[in-house]
Amino acid sequence: MNLDNGRAIVGPADPQVQPRYAGWTTFARLPRLEDVSHADVVVVGVPFDSAVTYRPGARFGPNAIRQGSRLIRGYNPELDVKPFEVCQFADAGDLACNPFDIAEAVDQVAEQLSQLLANGTRAVILGGDHSVALPSLRAAHSVHGPMALVHFDAHLDTWDRYYGADITHGSPFRRAYEEGLLLDRNMHVGVRGSIYDKQDLVDDANFGFSVVTCRDIGTLGAEGIVDKIRARVGDAPVYVSVDIDVLDPAHAPGTGTPEAGGMTSRELLEVVRGLDSVNLVGVDVVEVSPAYDHAEITAIAAANVTWEFLSVFGRKAQR
Numbered sequence: 001m002n003l004d005n006g007r008a009i010v011g012p013a014d015p016q017v018q019p020r021y022a023g024w025t026t027f028a029r030l031p032r033l034e035d036v037s038h039a040d041v042v043v044v045g046v047p048f049d050s051a052v053t054y055r056p057g058a059r060f061g062p063n064a065i066r067q068g069s070r071l072i073r074g075y076n077p078e079l080d081v082k083p084f085e086v087c088q089f090a091d092a093g094d095l096a097c098n099p100f101d102i103a104e105a106v107d108q109v110a111e112q113l114s115q116l117l118a119n120g121t122r123a124v125i126l127g128g129d130h131s132v133a134l135p136s137l138r139a140a141h142s143v144h145g146p147m148a149l150v151h152f153d154a155h156l157d158t159w160d161r162y163y164g165a166d167i168t169h170g171s172p173f174r175r176a177y178e179e180g181l182l183l184d185r186n187m188h189v190g191v192r193g194s195i196y197d198k199q200d201l202v203d204d205a206n207f208g209f210s211v212v213t214c215r216d217i218g219t220l221g222a223e224g225i226v227d228k229i230r231a232r233v234g235d236a237p238v239y240v241s242v243d244i245d246v247l248d249p250a251h252a253p254g255t256g257t258p259e260a261g262g263m264t265s266r267e268l269l270e271v272v273r274g275l276d277s278v279n280l281v282g283v284d285v286v287e288v289s290p291a292y293d294h295a296e297i298t299a300i301a302a303a304n305v306t307w308e309f310l311s312v313f314g315r316k317a318q319r
Contacts (some may be wrong), residue, residue: 010036011084012074020070025063026091027126028072028307030084033092040087041122041313043306045094046109049289051102051131051168055256057289061299062094062126064254064290065306068299076311078273083314092116092123102167106135113139124309126302127286129256130157130169133241134176140239140282141181147281148185148233149173151209152268153243154192154259158204169256169287173241177207184208187232189225189271190217190246193259214261222267226274239282240275240309242268244302252301254293265301272308276315283309 013029026032027043045062052058075082083089095112097105109132116123117139125136130153140147151157151173158174160166167175176182185208192214195201204211210232212225220228245255248262288302 007037007088009085009088025066027066027303028069030089030091033090036088036090038088039090039092039121040317041089041124041310042092042116043089043124043126044092044113044116045126046097046128046132047094048097048099048105048109048127048132049129050099050105051165052129052256053162053168053170055289055292057291058127058129058256058287059099060290061128061286061288061302064288064293064296064299065126065285065302066091068296069303069307072303072307076307079276079311079315081311081315081318083311086314087317089310102131102165106131106167110135110138114142117143122313123282124306125284125286126306127284127288130241130243130286131167131172132286133284134167134172136282136284137172137176137181137239138179144237144281146181146183147239148183148236149176149187150229150233150238150240150275151186151188152190152241152246153188154190154245154262155243155257156188156191156195156200156204156209157243158207158209159196159200174207182208183236185233185236186210187212187229189229190214190263192261214263217263217267222270222274225271229275230277233278235279237281238275238278240280242283242285242305243287244285244298245287247301252298254289254291254298255287256289257287265304268305269308272305272312276312280309280312280316
């Protein structure tokens with residue numbers, strides 16, 4: 001029996017007893033939060049996409065990612081860890097939020113996440129559109145104070161308003177900066193494509209961001225990107241936000257605002273594994289829109305990115 005601080009750990013369903021296509025569709029077939037006495041890390045869905053500006057559908061992302069995680073097994077050979085045996089993971093289900101009122105939904109999500117994090121639990125958020133990063137950052141800030149943000153995305157997401165709305169999936173990190181949730185040690189990875197104006201880059205830098213573009217990736221490689229991230233964030237508490245459109249549409253067609261020329265899934269996974277050396281306190285994986293997916297390509301990619309983050313948490317607990 002595996003123990004976490006003297007308490008028995010409940011792991012995923014045994015695939016030798018129950019086939020992977022059967023049973024609860026929790027992430028990686030983990031126990032539900034209500035089925036364990038405590039949780040060190042929870043996976044929680046935020047099925048909200050009322051703040052998108054192009055393709056909708058990310059409200060169905062959390063369950064698509066869970067479905068894409070059914071083949072995940074218990075040992076990560078790249079990080080040499082069995083995360084489900086060293087700390088208690090659980091699936092907390094989906095948060096309830098108002099699909100007709102963005103501001104109210106953001107407040108609802110922040111309140112519910114704050115309750116989940118109150119006892120030292122870490123959370124990995126499955127979105128939902130990228131606006132859900134704002135309440136997640138608010139909740140994490142209530143525990144950890146200002147954080148460094150590592151943001152994987154094709155887009156900056158530090159724009160201001162769309163059609164008068166100040167909270168959208170293109171503005172969460174401007175709002176987070178204005179609210180004092182972020183330090184000035186932030187980094188975008190994977191940015192590419194057209195933007196509205198050169199001033200957008202100036203504004204972004206003023207919010208404390210440096211940028212690794214997709215053009216840089218070929219030169220730096222995964223190790224070079226990780227080195228830049230480590231140098232940027234130092235020993236600060238780090239929140240990582242992954243918009244699945246950081247991947248090229250060949251690797252993630254099921255997303256709301258696809259941009260050509262993105263990262264491969266292998267490149268993204270390699271960089272995420274390198275984050276085991278930073279002070280990781282929170283994660284979101286967002287913008288999976290399954291209506292535009294094919295053969296679960298995007299959902300499987302997002303599920304494996306999430307698995308790598310769980311492995312990072314497990315490796316930290318193992319040390």
